Amino acid sequence: MRMSHLFGRTLREAPGDVELPSHRLMLRAGMMRPLGAGIYSLLPLGFRVVTKVEQIIREELNAIGGQELLMPVVHPADLWKESGRYDNVGPEMTRFKDRGDRDMVLAMTHEEIVTDLARQEINSYRQLPQLVYHIQTKWRDEPRSRGGLIRVREFTMKDSYSLDRDEAGLDVQYRNHWGAYERIFRRCGLRFVVVGADTGMMGGSASHEFMALSEYGEDIVLLCPNGDYADNREVATFRREPASTEPPRPMEEVETPDTTTIRALADYLDIPLAKTGKAVFFKGDSGRFIFAVIRGDLEINETKLRKATGELGLTPATAEEIRAIGAEPGYGSPVGVRDATIVVDESVRDTPNLVAGANRVGWHLMNVNLGRDYQADVVADIAAADAGLPCPVCGAPLDAERAIEVGNIFKLGTRYSAMLGATYLDAEGQSHPIVMGSYGIGSGRVTATVVEQHHDDKGIIWPVTIAPYHVSLLSLGGADESGPVEAADKLYDALLSADVEVLYDDRTDRAGVKFNDADLIGCPIRVSVSARTLARGEAELKPRVASESTFVPLDEVVPTVQQMLAALAAPLSGEPGAE
């Protein structure tokens, strides 16, 4: 590609309101442009990268038996009503009517469509297992998009769907995807961890997320330093201390002025946080008042609390709502409250004689004990894991890291096939629902995440596997010097003939402009020719990551570039430990 004709140019300055490095650099490098909030066009350079990411995905999915197909981006709402998600999913799903007044939706995922196809195409156990996938547009009207391609409303996702006779078959496909995803992300040059995760709106029995570590990640993962454990914070647990055998002591009131926070209370009474009980109040979507109790040294995990209560959503309760059940904000405890669902964390069950609120301003209760002084509707793990808490496997202090979710895998089971009637007949003629899994990777998010992990102050540093071009070729010199242009033209043809992808900067700009743009765009190897190098019959070669150049005779440029590319590609083969 000759840069003089490239559609989309580089920017010296990015729009002032962008925050993430990947967002800024991909805009400056002329790879994408915004159209609206969370909606982007990919320009030719960016599209080439995303296409390469998708091709890697395609190769690895095909290698585990995937068959590519294509499903629509507009769906009749009836299918979503059949699965129940038409009503369960909120406004992030866009609903509209066609000209015939039929309810339609924009695709945010394709479980319903695959299941509908399966019930038409699959009748017999002989046809299973199956693995289908597509790479298709998704629309999710998120309440808030942010960060360039990291979180968008319209995006392209590879979603694959496994169809099996039974759980054992699903296990195989789940493990196959796990391996394929590891190879995909390694080939893209991503550093990532795999963590256990919540199943969220997808439902199903198990889920893992592939998390690329990044300071701009929206998720927090908890990692055991010994590698014994890794989970998304939404579901992460930690090793609990054994229940205390301390005998219950009589409950008594104690005056505690100005102690509306647990910290202030512990300081005032000069006791550790772990000897206090903390009340946290929520209103559930069902209208119930959720009264959560946890030890003062721990925090509530709302995802766990939602699961423990069966509530789809929780919002913090107002002071009026808290007083209406007989509690007092800042001095709350479950002792004596009414009309509330009381959810107690295991820490409170296992720690006797806690200090808790007296439900009146300025007073607390000493020696509060579950079972004696109040009853729980639910006792469960509702505590948030955090850095420093002990690993549930080995007890070592956990690390907490920010991460970007670049892929995830779900065991759906029969949640969709049962509701939509996607069944097969076994060898005995018995009908069974197909056992399903679903697996997603956002190609644009992967691309942006690679930039987050691979850039410097000058620009992007693409892994060779997904770089828009392998080589930036620069002709340096004045318009009246024909030598560099002629030499560069020849090198351009020679490299193309050797199947090297070349972005040829044939513009008339000065050297500094070309160097800066080459660094910004981030192709792995830069080849320059100028009067200075030609005087020795040489070209200058410089890997994007290197600080020093090498000079090689013109007729050795092609083989040298090929060697350098091979060396850059070797660690990105997808094999474990290749990096």
Next chain:
RNA sequence: CGGGGUGUGGCGCAGCUGGCAGCGCGCGGCGUUUGGGACGCUGAGGUCGGAGGUUCGAAUCCUCUCACCCCGACCA
């Protein structure tokens, strides 16, 4: 949805106590330059987000509205 912020040429910004719409970069032309974002001359390019209002006069003041960004809530 709550809180905060910003809308002025392609990009970055100034102008905002009302009085000719500006600067830098970029873009066209001419010339000089030519290895890390050159210089001179000369041009083109703007419904000042939109609507309504106040005023002799509005980018500037008032009202409404739209869009975008950030934090939070939310979220494969």
